[in-house]
Amino acid sequence: MTLPARSPRKSRPAIELVVVSSTRLSPHLVRVTLGxxxxxxFEDxxxxxxxxxxxxxxxxxxxxxxxxxxxxxxxxxxAKTLDIDFVVHGDEGLAGPWAARVAPGAPLSIFGPGGGYVPDPDAAWYLFAGDLSxxxxxxxxxxxxxxxxxGVVLIEVESDAAILDLVAPAGIDVRWIVDPAHTPERLADEVRALEWKPGHVDVFAHGERESMKLLRRALFDERGLERSQVSLSGYWAxxxxxxxxxxxxxxxIGQIFPA
Ligand SMILES: Cc1cc2nc3c(=O)[nH]c(=O)nc-3n(C[C@H](O)[C@H](O)[C@H](O)COP(=O)(O)OP(=O)(O)OC[C@H]3O[C@@H](n4cnc5c(N)ncnc54)[C@H](O)[C@@H]3O)c2cc1C
Structure with a gap:
């Protein structure tokens, strides 16, 4: 269920946190605990x-x-802590490399939180799609x-090593799609191939921008879903x-929904 987007208010002062620990969840994801x-x-x-x-x-x-x-x-x-899971995506950038190497005691300043989605309690079923981010x-x-x-969860990852054990209700089918080539069409094609269940579906789809644009076509142009039942955006490009x-x-180029 998409809620009116509420961004972190930068008018609030930054929250100064400290790294308590970091844990490798996989070679591709590191959890940093901050307190x-x-x-x-921090206002949850x-x-x-x-x-x-x-x-x-x-x-x-x-x-x-x-x-x-x-x-x-x-x-x-x-415990007065929060967890953030960072994709480890190589030596480029700031956040990914920082998380890969960070040690307890390191400071981190944050603004927020903002938010935009909660699962619709009235949905007949749920569809989640995205990449590791x-x-x-x-x-x-x-x-x-x-x-x-x-419902169904479709997560595109580059290798078997990225697969995690997610906690989900028994009726949720979690599918990991291993695609080392990161084909942008892959998630949209997986959605097209789904056995579409009856009733109102609540969709949450986020990840690499080009892959989200292709999903937009599959969800809106082909499936005819309404904007109110889909939370869709690029998380990175x-x-x-x-x-x-x-x-x-x-x-x-940056717009998932053309103006
Ligand atoms: C609302 C929201 C929530 C997000 N939540 C998370 C989250 O929980 N965990 C998370 O890991 N990311 C998340 N992201 C994505 C994250 O903000 C971006 O991946 C960001 O670019 C990472 O910053 P960086 O400094 O590591 O790399 P940047 O300096 O931004 O980019 C450097 C290079 O790395 C590439 N790159 C960036 N991200 C990835 C990636 N995931 N995989 C492969 N290559 C990449 C870029 O394309 C660029 O070439 C979220 C984004 C949004 C908008």
Missing amino acids: GDGFAQ RPETDKYAKLQFTTPEPEPRTVTRTYTIRSVDHE AVPAIAASLEALPESAT RGRTEDRFQAEKREP
């Missing part, structure tokens, strides 16, 4: 795709602060579903830093 005194300023929210704007500093010679957007995978109010939001959403929920990806949202 510290700043946690008291109900959306299962809630996200924060993380602040990083570019390397010398001209250091500047840049923002990277990440899902809050889970919040532990007793959407796994934190998909996993949090699956954990929020009623035990009786039914191949060959673009997040700065470029965000800037391109104002250009035709």
Whole structure:
């Protein structure tokens, strides 16, 4: 169920957190647990795709602060910590390489959270689709579903090593699609090949931008779904830093839904 998009309010002060621990969930995903005194300023929210704007500093010679957007995978109010799962995607970029190497005690400043989706309690079934960057939001959403929920999860990954054991109701069919070539059409083709269940479907689809554009066609142009029943957006774009990806949202290439 798509909710009115609520962005993190930058008017609120940044929340200053500290790395408590980091855990490799797979060669491709690392969980960073954050806490510290700043946690008291973190105002949790109900959306299962809630996200924060993380602040990083570019390397010398001209250091500047840049923002990277990440899902809050889970919040532990007793321990006063929150988890963020980072895709480890090589040496390029700031957030991925930072998470791959970070040690306890490192500081991290965040704004947020914002959020846009909670599973529709009235849906007849659920469809989740995305790549590894959407796994934190998909996993949090699956954990929020009623035990009786039914549906399908399609997650595109580059190798078997990326496959995780997700907690989901028994009626949810979790399918990992291993595609080392990252074919942009792959998720859309998997959706086309689905045995479409009757009744109102609630869709959450996020990931690489070009792959999301192709999904838009499959979901809206071919399946005739309504905007209100689909949460669809790009989380990143191949060959673009997040700065470029965000800037391109104002250009035709950056728009999932053509103007
Ligand atoms: C609302 C929202 C929630 C998100 N949640 C998460 C999350 O929970 N976990 C997560 O890992 N990502 C998440 N992302 C995506 C994340 O913001 C981007 O992947 C971001 O570009 C990573 O920053 P970076 O500094 O590592 O790389 P950048 O400096 O932004 O990019 C450097 C290079 O790496 C490539 N790249 C970036 N991301 C990936 C990737 N996932 N796989 C392969 N290549 C990549 C870029 O195309 C570019 O060529 C989310 C994005 C949004 C908008």
